[in-house]
Amino acid sequence: MTDLQISIQQKPLSVFSLPEELLSALVAVDQETETEVQIEWKQQALVTSQALQRLEINEDQDTLTCRTCDITFTSTEREQHRKHYNTDWHRYNIKRRLVLDTTPVSLIEFEKLLADLSDSISGTDSEDTDEESDTEVAHDRVNALVGKQKSVLPDHDITKNPNEEGSLLQKRYSAMVWFNAKPLLSGSIHLGIYRTLFSTKTADIAAVRALQSKNYEKKPRYWTILMLGGGHFAGCVVDVNQSKGISEPSVEKQVRLVTHKTFHRYTTRRKQGGAQSSNDNAKGKANSAGAQIRRYNEQLLQKEVRELLSQWKSYIDRSELVLVHAPSNNRKIVYGYENAVLTKENPAVKTIPFVTKRPTLSELKRVFLEISTFKVIEVDEEAILAHKNKAIEKEEKARQLLEKSKQQKPTTSSTKPKAEASPELEKLAGLVKQGKTSVIFSYLSKHKDINVSSILPSYITAEDNGRFPTLLHMASHYGHRSLVESLLMEAHADPTVKSEGGKTPYEVAKDKTIRSVFRRCMHELPDKWAWLEEARVPSPLTLEAEEEQLEKERIKKEKEAEKIRLIEEERLRREAEEEAREREQKAAEEVRKRGKANVLVAKALIGSQGNMANMSPEARVRLEREKRARAAEERMRRMGGN
Known part of the structure; x- marks a missing residue:
């Protein structure tokens, strides 16, 4: 290891002050191999994850797979395989495919996405605020994550498959331009x-030399950095020539600011996240009062940011680079208004190429x-190199499997006998929808020429758009x-017939109990x-196993009921308890009122001689009665004493 290598690994360098010997030795990483792999992957892009999910063949019958998450389980991990379908990871990958139309992520990547979720919801750092707590986070993390990614989809290509980056180096540092110095x-x-530092798409050694500070010794060199999110704004103008970079021990000299400004307005809905305008x-x-406050603060924030940009216009126009982080609805605050200072067409305006925290x-x-x-x-x-070869082999294997499945598809439905239009089949289809098993088999005994595995006429299945082409499809759905059990065990209906959408009767089953019938029949008629x-029935199910499942479900329901x-x-x-407490309070109140009345009467008795003239006739009557x-009570007391 050379002294220079030791030096640059121990002490970071600034891109504006690279040693001349290093600049002279820099060579762009050879992209021929990388380009060749990327071209081949693009040619094979037709073999997408969506096509692979329609594959109808498992590679190994001894393994259990989840094609949504692209993971496998051994035959001994059946319980883990079952529990996997209840995880947030599996739910997120399903929504990622359906809502975002993209490929699944690994468990590690999913956990990283969840870790960043709280920042985007609250617009704050990882620390908690006084107005928020853990119980105020959105109840469904998966929906919140998908909603967040869908909102930033136009600016950030979150649906991009990480495997398409070309290599481990590009996958992790796709925003970088790489060199070596052999x-x-x-x-x-x-x-x-x-790459953000280069004004052109091609970054060569000449472009690196153009970044060096010695080229700007006699003229100012400014950068403008603006960040906006969650009601927080932070902006600054940096004097690049006076900023020494991370290699400078003194923190004050690392970044020299010409001007800066930060402020915050309450615009984010605390419990659900997101701006009030979006809601x-x-x-x-x-x-609500909170909604009105947030709307007012959004307008105020927009006004303050635009006024600040107007004040900084001279700096922004002279800035070599303007870095802007304004995700989602925040973009309309800095772009697209009348006499806007910033425009997306300006080549100096670029986004920050990595994840940031609160502004x-x-x-x-x-x-x-x-x-x-x-x-x-x-x-x-x-x-x-091993990663490249493995990726190529995986794609080739997937392509072969897809071609094999396409070759087998026509033989599944085209070889099945298609029934002619007949009133018997129309009546039978109506009975199947009603689930009248005994009537159906009585009807079949009278019309033995009916094939229960035949494709139903199009006019019968038209209302279901061809999703249920056979009687078994209908009964299962x-x-x-x-009825499903009788069709499979007694009438020997064919469970391999597929609908126009490629679905088997097992795949259109209404619930778990119907799927268990198919698995039972798989065990009985292997x-x-x-x-x-x-x-496409995944595994057989014995009677004992089914009873065990039913017992578990029964116990679970009993626990829930309890x-x-x-x-x-x-x-x-x-x-x-609340009613008893209220009654006690009422009784105590009545006693208190009566006691107060007695006290008043006693006072009246004591001062009756002087107050009789001021009393009303009714009060005098009550006083005399009292x-x-x-007096009667006193006489009774004395008589009792004698």
């Missing part, structure tokens, strides 16, 4: 610069240091358990049909 440095050492556009305007002054400085720092990593070239490959009962009893107990009652 023989000055080892061939495994790669040196990177952010208004989606659900209509809310009339603060320290985050602005971090962004500058991150972009201006020369990246040095050591990469195992053999591992990169409408959830008639006994050699009758190609259950796994053609009918839990509901206890909750109801607790609610009734609390209501009874006097006579007290």
